[in-house]
Amino acid sequence: MKKQDISQADDTRLGARHRATILSRAVLALCLAGGVAGIARAAGNAAAAPAPEVQVTSRYIIDYEFDWGRDGVYCSTCNSGAGNSRLAYTDLTNNLWVGQVDFQTGKFKPLDGRGQLVDTHTALPTDFGNGPEWMFSALGSQLVYTRYQPDVDPPTGDSTGLALAGQNTDGTWTAGFLPNGMQRQSPIGTLDLQDPLPRIQYQDYNKVKTYWRQSASSTEGQVPTKGFNGGSRRWVPGTHSIILTGLGTRKTSGQGYRQVYLYDTDTDTLTQITDDPSNQVGAMMWQAPEFNNEYVFFTVKDGTQLVVYRKLPTAAGVAAWTPVATLAAPPNAPYIWSPEYFVYNGKSYIFFQMNTTSDSTNLTQPSTLGMMGIMPGNSGLTLLTPPDAPPRVRMDPEYFITAGGPFIYYNRYKLQTETVPSIPEGVWRVDTQLGGESSTK
Numbered sequence: 001m002k003k004q005d006i007s008q009a010d011d012t013r014l015g016a017r018h019r020a021t022i023l024s025r026a027v028l029a030l031c032l033a034g035g036v037a038g039i040a041r042a043a044g045n046a047a048a049a050p051a052p053e054v055q056v057t058s059r060y061i062i063d064y065e066f067d068w069g070r071d072g073v074y075c076s077t078c079n080s081g082a083g084n085s086r087l088a089y090t091d092l093t094n095n096l097w098v099g100q101v102d103f104q105t106g107k108f109k110p111l112d113g114r115g116q117l118v119d120t121h122t123a124l125p126t127d128f129g130n131g132p133e134w135m136f137s138a139l140g141s142q143l144v145y146t147r148y149q150p151d152v153d154p155p156t157g158d159s160t161g162l163a164l165a166g167q168n169t170d171g172t173w174t175a176g177f178l179p180n181g182m183q184r185q186s187p188i189g190t191l192d193l194q195d196p197l198p199r200i201q202y203q204d205y206n207k208v209k210t211y212w213r214q215s216a217s218s219t220e221g222q223v224p225t226k227g228f229n230g231g232s233r234r235w236v237p238g239t240h241s242i243i244l245t246g247l248g249t250r251k252t253s254g255q256g257y258r259q260v261y262l263y264d265t266d267t268d269t270l271t272q273i274t275d276d277p278s279n280q281v282g283a284m285m286w287q288a289p290e291f292n293n294e295y296v297f298f299t300v301k302d303g304t305q306l307v308v309y310r311k312l313p314t315a316a317g318v319a320a321w322t323p324v325a326t327l328a329a330p331p332n333a334p335y336i337w338s339p340e341y342f343v344y345n346g347k348s349y350i351f352f353q354m355n356t357t358s359d360s361t362n363l364t365q366p367s368t369l370g371m372m373g374i375m376p377g378n379s380g381l382t383l384l385t386p387p388d389a390p391p392r393v394r395m396d397p398e399y400f401i402t403a404g405g406p407f408i409y410y411n412r413y414k415l416q417t418e419t420v421p422s423i424p425e426g427v428w429r430v431d432t433q434l435g436g437e438s439s440t441k
Contacts, residue, residue, distance in 0.1 A: 050386045051431035053412075058426040059112040062411060063125035063396060064089040065134055066101065067141050068193065072344065072401030074103040079140045080169045087113055088143055090131050096122040096145065096165070096175070106402040106429060118165050119175035121148045123155075128185045128207070135164075135189020135215065137198035142166045144187040144200050144215070147177060157205040162187050164215060180218035189215065190235045199265065201233060201242055212242065212265050223263050224270050231258065236285045236295070240265045243285045243297060253277045260299050273321050274309075278302045282339050289346040290375050296324070298341070298350055298374075303358060304334045306350060308374045325379040327372045329354050342399040344406050344434055348374050351384065351397055351408055351432075363416035366391035369408060371432060384408055384430050391415055393422065405435045 069075070069085035078084045085103045090096050091114070099113035109115070123146035125131035132145035147163035148155040162181030165173050187202040201212040201223070210228050213220040225231075227247030234243050242263045248254035254275035260283045262271045274280055278301045285297035291310060298308045308325040329336050339352040351371040368385035372378070385394065393413040400407050409429045416422040 048433060050383050051433055052386060053389055053428050053430055055412075055425070056106070056409065056427040056429050057108055057111045057113070060092070060424045061089050061113050061427055063131035064113065064398065064409075064427070065132060066398060066400050067134055068136050068191070069101065069103060070398075070400045071342070072406075074403070079167055080171060082167060082171060084141060086115075086141075088118070088132050088134065089113060090122045090124055090145070092124065094122050094124065094148070095120050096132055096143070098143075098173075101400060104403045106400060106404075106407050108427070116171075116173065118143065118173045119145075119147065119163065121150050122146065122163070123148060123160070123185065127155075128203075130186040130188075133188050134191070135198050135200065136191045136193050137189075137195045138193070139196075139198065140167065142189065142198070142215075143175075144189045146185040146187070157183050160185055160205060162200070162202060178215070178218070180220070184211065188233065188235065190240070191237055199235075199240060201235065210242075210244065221265065221268070224268075225261060225263070227258070232282050234284050236262070238287060243283050245280055245283060245299075248272060248275060250275050260297070273297075274299065276301070282337075284339070284341055286341060286343070286348070288348045288374060289343060290348060296348070296374065297321075298339065300336050300339060304329055304336060306336055306339060306352065306372065308350075308379075325372070325374045325376075327379060327381060329370075330381070332356055333368065338395070338397055340397070340399065342401065342406060344401060347378070349406070349432070349434075350374070351399065353395060353397065363393055363413065363422040366415065367394050369394055369397055369410065369430065371408075382432075384432065392425070394428075400429075404431075406432045408432060 064087045067084045067086040075084045085101045086098055087101055088098045096119040097114045098118055099115035100109040102109055128146055132143045135142045135144050143165040145163050149159040152159035162178040162184045164178050165175035167173050183205045184202050187200040189200050190198045198215045200215050203210050210223045210233055211220045225246035231245035236243050244261055245258050246261055248257050248259035252275050258279040259272055260274040260280050262273055280299040283297055283299040285295055287293040288296045296308055296310045298306055301307050306327040307323050309321040310324045311319045312322040314320050333354040333356045335355045335358055337353040339350055341348055341350045349371055353367055354370050355367045371382045371384055394410050397408050397410045407429045409427055412425045412428045414423040
Protein backbone atom coordinates (compact mmCIF):
# COMPACT_ATOMS: atom_id res chain seq x y z
CA MET A 1 0.00 0.00 0.00
CA LYS A 2 1.42 3.37 -0.99
CA LYS A 3 1.90 5.69 1.96
CA GLN A 4 0.63 9.26 1.52
CA ASP A 5 1.88 12.52 3.02
CA ILE A 6 0.64 13.24 6.52
CA SER A 7 -0.18 16.31 8.59
CA GLN A 8 1.64 17.75 11.59
CA ALA A 9 -0.96 16.17 13.88
CA ASP A 10 -0.42 12.80 12.20
CA ASP A 11 3.34 13.19 12.68
CA THR A 12 2.83 13.63 16.42
CA ARG A 13 0.43 10.69 16.62
CA LEU A 14 2.74 8.36 14.71
CA GLY A 15 5.74 9.69 16.60
CA ALA A 16 4.32 8.46 19.87
CA ARG A 17 4.19 4.98 18.40
CA HIS A 18 7.82 5.01 17.30
CA ARG A 19 9.67 6.87 20.06
CA ALA A 20 10.28 3.82 22.23
CA THR A 21 11.92 2.09 19.28
CA ILE A 22 14.02 5.14 18.46
CA LEU A 23 15.65 4.88 21.84
CA SER A 24 17.11 1.49 20.97
CA ARG A 25 19.38 3.06 18.34
CA ALA A 26 23.06 3.00 19.19
CA VAL A 27 23.52 6.37 17.53
CA LEU A 28 20.44 7.88 19.14
CA ALA A 29 20.75 6.12 22.49
CA LEU A 30 19.72 8.15 25.50
CA CYS A 31 20.99 7.78 29.03
CA LEU A 32 18.97 10.39 30.85
CA ALA A 33 18.80 11.89 34.32
CA GLY A 34 19.99 14.74 36.49
CA GLY A 35 18.68 18.04 35.18
CA VAL A 36 20.15 20.72 32.98
CA ALA A 37 21.00 23.02 35.83
CA GLY A 38 22.44 20.16 37.89
CA ILE A 39 24.60 19.01 35.00
CA ALA A 40 25.86 22.54 34.49
CA ARG A 41 26.79 22.89 38.15
CA ALA A 42 28.59 19.54 38.10
CA ALA A 43 30.57 20.50 35.02
CA GLY A 44 31.90 23.68 36.61
CA ASN A 45 32.50 25.16 33.17
CA ALA A 46 34.18 28.57 33.33
CA ALA A 47 33.73 29.38 29.64
CA ALA A 48 31.18 31.82 28.24
CA ALA A 49 27.56 31.07 29.05
CA PRO A 50 25.91 28.77 26.51
CA ALA A 51 23.82 30.39 23.80
CA PRO A 52 20.01 30.09 23.96
CA GLU A 53 18.23 27.15 22.37
CA VAL A 54 16.42 28.01 19.13
CA GLN A 55 13.61 25.97 17.60
CA VAL A 56 14.30 25.23 13.92
CA THR A 57 10.98 23.51 13.22
CA SER A 58 8.13 22.05 15.23
CA ARG A 59 7.92 19.18 12.71
CA TYR A 60 8.93 15.80 14.13
CA ILE A 61 11.98 15.03 11.94
CA ILE A 62 14.15 12.21 13.20
CA ASP A 63 17.62 11.18 12.02
CA TYR A 64 18.04 13.97 9.47
CA GLU A 65 21.43 14.09 7.75
CA PHE A 66 23.14 17.11 6.17
CA ASP A 67 24.82 17.39 2.76
CA TRP A 68 28.48 18.46 2.63
CA GLY A 69 27.57 22.13 3.02
CA ARG A 70 27.60 21.22 6.73
CA ASP A 71 31.40 21.62 6.63
CA GLY A 72 31.10 25.36 6.02
CA VAL A 73 31.84 25.40 2.27
CA TYR A 74 28.78 26.59 0.39
CA CYS A 75 28.54 25.56 -3.28
CA SER A 76 25.39 26.88 -4.96
CA THR A 77 26.28 25.35 -8.36
CA CYS A 78 26.99 21.83 -7.15
CA ASN A 79 24.63 18.93 -7.78
CA SER A 80 23.28 20.40 -11.04
CA GLY A 81 22.44 23.69 -9.34
CA ALA A 82 20.63 22.14 -6.36
CA GLY A 83 23.56 23.16 -4.12
CA ASN A 84 25.11 21.30 -1.21
CA SER A 85 23.32 22.97 1.70
CA ARG A 86 20.62 20.34 2.23
CA LEU A 87 19.14 17.81 4.61
CA ALA A 88 17.63 14.37 3.97
CA TYR A 89 15.34 12.23 6.12
CA THR A 90 12.61 9.59 6.03
CA ASP A 91 9.25 10.67 7.44
CA LEU A 92 6.95 8.51 9.53
CA THR A 93 5.12 7.21 6.44
CA ASN A 94 8.31 5.86 4.82
CA ASN A 95 8.86 8.71 2.36
CA LEU A 96 12.40 9.98 1.71
CA TRP A 97 12.68 13.78 1.45
CA VAL A 98 15.40 16.30 0.62
CA GLY A 99 15.08 19.91 1.80
CA GLN A 100 17.32 22.96 1.78
CA VAL A 101 19.27 24.58 4.63
CA ASP A 102 19.75 28.35 4.44
CA PHE A 103 23.52 28.68 4.63
CA GLN A 104 23.31 32.19 6.07
CA THR A 105 20.77 31.51 8.83
CA GLY A 106 20.76 27.74 9.28
CA LYS A 107 16.97 27.57 8.82
CA PHE A 108 15.29 24.67 7.03
CA LYS A 109 13.58 25.47 3.71
CA PRO A 110 10.76 24.52 3.83
CA LEU A 111 10.49 24.35 7.60
CA ASP A 112 9.26 20.76 7.53
CA GLY A 113 12.17 19.68 5.30
CA ARG A 114 9.84 18.34 2.60
CA GLY A 115 11.38 19.98 -0.43
CA GLN A 116 11.60 17.08 -2.90
CA LEU A 117 10.17 13.59 -2.59
CA VAL A 118 13.03 11.23 -3.50
CA ASP A 119 11.56 7.78 -2.85
CA THR A 120 8.81 5.87 -1.05
CA HIS A 121 8.84 2.60 0.93
CA THR A 122 12.07 3.59 2.69
CA ALA A 123 12.86 2.17 6.11
CA LEU A 124 12.23 4.27 9.19
CA PRO A 125 15.29 5.03 11.33
CA THR A 126 13.50 3.11 14.08
CA ASP A 127 13.40 -0.08 12.02
CA PHE A 128 17.14 -0.82 11.97
CA GLY A 129 18.75 2.05 13.86
CA ASN A 130 19.68 4.29 10.94
CA GLY A 131 17.99 6.36 8.25
CA PRO A 132 19.26 7.64 4.88
CA GLU A 133 22.92 8.68 4.63
CA TRP A 134 24.64 11.03 2.17
CA MET A 135 27.46 9.64 0.02
CA PHE A 136 29.86 12.21 -1.49
CA SER A 137 32.08 11.59 -4.52
CA ALA A 138 33.00 12.89 -7.96
CA LEU A 139 29.49 11.77 -8.96
CA GLY A 140 27.95 14.40 -6.67
CA SER A 141 25.89 13.98 -3.50
CA GLN A 142 23.92 10.74 -3.49
CA LEU A 143 21.81 9.01 -0.85
CA VAL A 144 22.13 5.43 0.38
CA TYR A 145 19.41 3.90 2.54
CA THR A 146 17.35 0.84 3.41
CA ARG A 147 14.30 0.20 1.23
CA TYR A 148 11.31 -2.17 1.27
CA GLN A 149 9.73 -3.88 -1.69
CA PRO A 150 6.42 -2.05 -2.31
CA ASP A 151 4.28 -5.17 -2.62
CA VAL A 152 5.25 -6.78 0.71
CA ASP A 153 3.42 -5.53 3.82
CA PRO A 154 4.61 -5.95 6.51
CA PRO A 155 8.21 -6.01 5.27
CA THR A 156 10.33 -9.12 5.75
CA GLY A 157 14.05 -9.80 5.63
CA ASP A 158 13.71 -11.06 2.08
CA SER A 159 11.89 -7.87 1.02
CA THR A 160 14.43 -5.49 2.61
CA GLY A 161 17.49 -4.26 0.76
CA LEU A 162 20.05 -1.58 -0.03
CA ALA A 163 19.00 1.39 -2.14
CA LEU A 164 20.68 4.37 -3.81
CA ALA A 165 19.24 7.67 -5.03
CA GLY A 166 21.02 10.14 -7.31
CA GLN A 167 19.98 13.49 -8.71
CA ASN A 168 19.62 14.00 -12.46
CA THR A 169 20.77 17.07 -14.39
CA ASP A 170 17.17 18.34 -14.54
CA GLY A 171 16.91 18.27 -10.73
CA THR A 172 14.77 15.13 -10.50
CA TRP A 173 15.88 12.06 -8.59
CA THR A 174 16.34 8.45 -9.69
CA ALA A 175 16.06 5.93 -6.86
CA GLY A 176 15.88 2.17 -6.44
CA PHE A 177 17.41 -1.02 -5.10
CA LEU A 178 21.08 -1.82 -5.60
CA PRO A 179 21.78 -5.14 -7.35
CA ASN A 180 22.43 -8.12 -5.09
CA GLY A 181 21.53 -6.03 -2.07
CA MET A 182 18.56 -7.81 -0.53
CA GLN A 183 18.58 -8.93 3.11
CA ARG A 184 21.01 -6.07 3.80
CA GLN A 185 20.41 -2.79 5.64
CA SER A 186 21.77 0.51 7.04
CA PRO A 187 24.32 1.48 4.35
CA ILE A 188 26.90 4.23 5.00
CA GLY A 189 28.69 5.85 2.05
CA THR A 190 32.19 7.27 1.71
CA LEU A 191 32.48 11.07 1.93
CA ASP A 192 35.39 11.98 -0.37
CA LEU A 193 34.42 14.57 -3.00
CA GLN A 194 37.14 13.58 -5.51
CA ASP A 195 36.63 9.81 -5.33
CA PRO A 196 35.38 8.46 -8.69
CA LEU A 197 34.35 5.11 -7.14
CA PRO A 198 32.48 5.69 -3.87
CA ARG A 199 31.95 2.76 -1.51
CA ILE A 200 29.31 1.70 0.96
CA GLN A 201 29.39 -0.41 4.10
CA TYR A 202 26.32 -2.04 5.62
CA GLN A 203 24.98 -4.86 7.78
CA ASP A 204 23.07 -8.06 7.26
CA TYR A 205 19.39 -8.03 8.18
CA ASN A 206 20.10 -9.35 11.71
CA LYS A 207 22.99 -6.95 12.46
CA VAL A 208 25.45 -9.78 13.04
CA LYS A 209 27.83 -9.17 10.12
CA THR A 210 29.04 -6.10 8.26
CA TYR A 211 29.96 -5.85 4.57
CA TRP A 212 31.28 -3.36 2.02
CA ARG A 213 31.25 -2.86 -1.75
CA GLN A 214 31.78 -0.23 -4.39
CA SER A 215 28.42 1.45 -4.91
CA ALA A 216 28.53 0.60 -8.62
CA SER A 217 29.33 -3.08 -7.99
CA SER A 218 27.19 -6.05 -7.02
CA THR A 219 30.14 -7.86 -5.42
CA GLU A 220 30.45 -7.52 -1.65
CA GLY A 221 33.16 -8.33 0.84
CA GLN A 222 32.67 -9.20 4.49
CA VAL A 223 34.58 -7.33 7.18
CA PRO A 224 36.31 -10.08 9.23
CA THR A 225 35.50 -8.83 12.71
CA LYS A 226 34.59 -11.08 15.61
CA GLY A 227 31.60 -10.17 17.73
CA PHE A 228 30.56 -7.17 15.63
CA ASN A 229 26.85 -7.58 16.44
CA GLY A 230 25.70 -4.12 15.41
CA GLY A 231 28.70 -2.24 16.80
CA SER A 232 29.68 1.25 15.67
CA ARG A 233 31.24 1.66 12.20
CA ARG A 234 32.35 4.66 10.11
CA TRP A 235 34.41 5.40 7.02
CA VAL A 236 37.74 7.14 7.63
CA PRO A 237 37.78 10.27 5.39
CA GLY A 238 40.45 10.29 2.70
CA THR A 239 40.90 6.51 2.84
CA HIS A 240 39.08 3.32 1.95
CA SER A 241 39.27 2.16 5.57
CA ILE A 242 36.50 1.54 8.07
CA ILE A 243 36.85 2.26 11.78
CA LEU A 244 34.60 -0.04 13.77
CA THR A 245 34.28 -1.97 17.00
CA GLY A 246 34.33 -5.68 17.75
CA LEU A 247 35.52 -8.05 20.47
CA GLY A 248 39.22 -7.76 21.26
CA THR A 249 41.30 -10.79 20.21
CA ARG A 250 44.76 -9.96 21.53
CA LYS A 251 45.78 -12.09 24.48
CA THR A 252 46.38 -9.00 26.61
CA SER A 253 44.25 -6.56 28.59
CA GLY A 254 41.61 -5.94 25.92
CA GLN A 255 40.68 -9.52 25.15
CA GLY A 256 36.94 -10.12 25.44
CA TYR A 257 36.14 -6.39 25.63
CA ARG A 258 34.76 -4.38 22.72
CA GLN A 259 37.78 -2.74 21.04
CA VAL A 260 38.40 -0.42 18.07
CA TYR A 261 39.57 -1.81 14.72
CA LEU A 262 40.67 -0.44 11.36
CA TYR A 263 39.73 -2.41 8.27
CA ASP A 264 41.39 -1.50 4.94
CA THR A 265 39.04 -2.46 2.11
CA ASP A 266 41.86 -2.12 -0.45
CA THR A 267 44.10 -4.71 1.22
CA ASP A 268 41.52 -6.74 3.21
CA THR A 269 43.55 -6.03 6.35
CA LEU A 270 41.98 -5.83 9.83
CA THR A 271 44.00 -4.20 12.63
CA GLN A 272 43.02 -3.88 16.28
CA ILE A 273 44.05 -0.37 17.43
CA THR A 274 42.92 -0.30 21.08
CA ASP A 275 43.78 -2.83 23.75
CA ASP A 276 42.24 -1.86 27.04
CA PRO A 277 40.21 -3.64 29.76
CA SER A 278 37.13 -1.58 28.91
CA ASN A 279 34.42 -1.46 26.24
CA GLN A 280 34.90 1.04 23.43
CA VAL A 281 31.99 2.50 21.42
CA GLY A 282 31.29 5.28 18.91
CA ALA A 283 34.77 5.56 17.33
CA MET A 284 35.45 8.13 14.57
CA MET A 285 38.78 8.97 12.83
CA TRP A 286 39.80 12.10 10.90
CA GLN A 287 42.75 14.29 9.92
CA ALA A 288 43.39 16.85 12.67
CA PRO A 289 44.77 20.26 11.57
CA GLU A 290 46.22 20.67 15.08
CA PHE A 291 48.60 17.78 14.36
CA ASN A 292 49.63 18.67 10.79
CA ASN A 293 46.66 16.71 9.43
CA GLU A 294 47.78 13.47 11.04
CA TYR A 295 44.97 11.03 11.67
CA VAL A 296 43.46 10.90 15.15
CA PHE A 297 40.43 9.07 16.49
CA PHE A 298 38.19 9.15 19.51
CA THR A 299 36.22 6.49 21.31
CA VAL A 300 33.93 6.41 24.33
CA LYS A 301 35.39 4.22 27.06
CA ASP A 302 32.82 2.30 29.14
CA GLY A 303 30.24 4.91 28.16
CA THR A 304 31.69 7.57 30.48
CA GLN A 305 35.02 8.82 29.06
CA LEU A 306 35.86 10.40 25.72
CA VAL A 307 39.42 9.47 24.76
CA VAL A 308 41.30 10.95 21.78
CA TYR A 309 44.18 8.93 20.30
CA ARG A 310 47.14 10.00 18.18
CA LYS A 311 49.92 7.82 16.78
CA LEU A 312 53.12 8.63 18.70
CA PRO A 313 56.49 6.86 19.16
CA THR A 314 56.84 4.69 22.23
CA ALA A 315 59.99 4.47 24.38
CA ALA A 316 61.14 1.76 22.00
CA GLY A 317 60.67 4.09 19.05
CA VAL A 318 57.66 2.20 17.64
CA ALA A 319 54.62 4.25 16.58
CA ALA A 320 51.54 3.37 18.64
CA TRP A 321 48.07 4.83 19.16
CA THR A 322 48.37 6.88 22.34
CA PRO A 323 45.75 8.87 24.31
CA VAL A 324 46.36 12.62 23.98
CA ALA A 325 43.11 13.98 25.45
CA THR A 326 40.59 12.52 27.88
CA LEU A 327 37.30 13.94 29.11
CA ALA A 328 35.24 12.31 31.85
CA ALA A 329 31.61 13.34 32.00
CA PRO A 330 30.64 15.21 35.21
CA PRO A 331 29.41 13.11 38.18
CA ASN A 332 25.82 14.29 37.81
CA ALA A 333 25.80 13.22 34.14
CA PRO A 334 28.44 10.49 33.78
CA TYR A 335 27.25 8.88 30.52
CA ILE A 336 28.26 10.12 27.05
CA TRP A 337 26.33 9.23 23.90
CA SER A 338 26.21 10.14 20.19
CA PRO A 339 29.65 11.79 19.91
CA GLU A 340 30.68 13.28 16.55
CA TYR A 341 33.38 15.71 15.44
CA PHE A 342 33.74 18.70 13.17
CA VAL A 343 36.70 20.84 12.10
CA TYR A 344 36.44 24.63 12.14
CA ASN A 345 39.09 27.34 11.70
CA GLY A 346 41.90 24.79 11.95
CA LYS A 347 40.66 23.12 15.15
CA SER A 348 38.80 19.89 15.88
CA TYR A 349 35.80 19.70 18.19
CA ILE A 350 33.81 16.74 19.53
CA PHE A 351 30.18 17.23 20.60
CA PHE A 352 27.95 14.77 22.46
CA GLN A 353 25.06 14.10 24.83
CA MET A 354 25.56 13.92 28.60
CA ASN A 355 23.20 11.82 30.74
CA THR A 356 23.12 10.34 34.21
CA THR A 357 21.77 6.84 33.65
CA SER A 358 22.58 4.06 31.23
CA ASP A 359 18.88 3.21 30.89
CA SER A 360 18.24 4.18 27.27
CA THR A 361 14.46 3.88 27.69
CA ASN A 362 14.22 6.52 30.42
CA LEU A 363 12.32 9.55 29.12
CA THR A 364 11.48 10.96 32.53
CA GLN A 365 14.69 12.97 33.10
CA PRO A 366 16.41 15.70 31.06
CA SER A 367 19.66 15.41 29.15
CA THR A 368 22.06 18.05 27.89
CA LEU A 369 24.80 18.61 25.29
CA GLY A 370 28.53 19.26 25.61
CA MET A 371 31.63 19.84 23.49
CA MET A 372 35.41 19.50 23.80
CA GLY A 373 38.52 20.27 21.75
CA ILE A 374 41.51 17.95 21.44
CA MET A 375 44.38 20.22 22.52
CA PRO A 376 45.47 20.83 26.13
CA GLY A 377 44.11 24.39 26.02
CA ASN A 378 40.60 23.48 24.88
CA SER A 379 40.00 19.84 25.82
CA GLY A 380 37.88 20.65 28.85
CA LEU A 381 34.09 20.46 28.87
CA THR A 382 32.14 23.25 27.17
CA LEU A 383 28.43 23.23 27.94
CA LEU A 384 26.14 23.78 24.95
CA THR A 385 22.81 23.67 26.79
CA PRO A 386 22.01 26.75 28.92
CA PRO A 387 21.78 25.98 32.66
CA ASP A 388 18.40 27.74 32.82
CA ALA A 389 16.96 25.84 29.83
CA PRO A 390 13.73 23.91 30.49
CA PRO A 391 14.12 20.25 31.47
CA ARG A 392 13.95 18.32 28.21
CA VAL A 393 15.23 15.19 26.52
CA ARG A 394 17.83 16.18 23.89
CA MET A 395 19.08 13.58 21.45
CA ASP A 396 20.88 12.82 18.16
CA PRO A 397 23.04 15.99 17.86
CA GLU A 398 24.29 16.92 14.35
CA TYR A 399 26.52 19.80 13.26
CA PHE A 400 26.12 22.33 10.47
CA ILE A 401 28.67 25.11 9.93
CA THR A 402 26.75 28.15 8.65
CA ALA A 403 28.16 31.47 7.44
CA GLY A 404 28.00 32.55 11.10
CA GLY A 405 29.78 29.52 12.50
CA PRO A 406 28.94 26.00 13.72
CA PHE A 407 25.47 25.17 15.06
CA ILE A 408 24.52 21.92 16.78
CA TYR A 409 21.07 20.61 15.82
CA TYR A 410 19.11 18.04 17.83
CA ASN A 411 15.67 16.63 18.61
CA ARG A 412 13.98 17.87 21.77
CA TYR A 413 11.20 16.20 23.79
CA LYS A 414 9.06 17.10 26.77
CA LEU A 415 9.56 14.73 29.67
CA GLN A 416 7.43 11.69 30.24
CA THR A 417 5.42 11.60 33.47
CA GLU A 418 3.31 8.92 35.14
CA THR A 419 0.25 10.19 33.26
CA VAL A 420 1.63 11.91 30.12
CA PRO A 421 3.91 10.36 27.47
CA SER A 422 6.98 12.14 26.14
CA ILE A 423 6.00 14.74 23.51
CA PRO A 424 8.31 15.75 20.61
CA GLU A 425 9.05 19.45 20.20
CA GLY A 426 10.71 19.19 16.78
CA VAL A 427 14.26 20.13 15.83
CA TRP A 428 16.27 22.65 17.85
CA ARG A 429 19.76 24.08 17.60
CA VAL A 430 22.32 25.90 19.70
CA ASP A 431 25.16 28.17 18.59
CA THR A 432 28.62 26.88 19.59
CA GLN A 433 29.76 30.53 19.71
CA LEU A 434 32.93 29.67 17.82
CA GLY A 435 31.93 32.32 15.26
CA GLY A 436 34.04 33.39 12.31
CA GLU A 437 33.72 33.29 8.56
CA SER A 438 33.11 30.23 6.40
CA SER A 439 34.31 29.86 2.83
CA THR A 440 32.22 29.89 -0.35
CA LYS A 441 33.00 27.82 -3.43
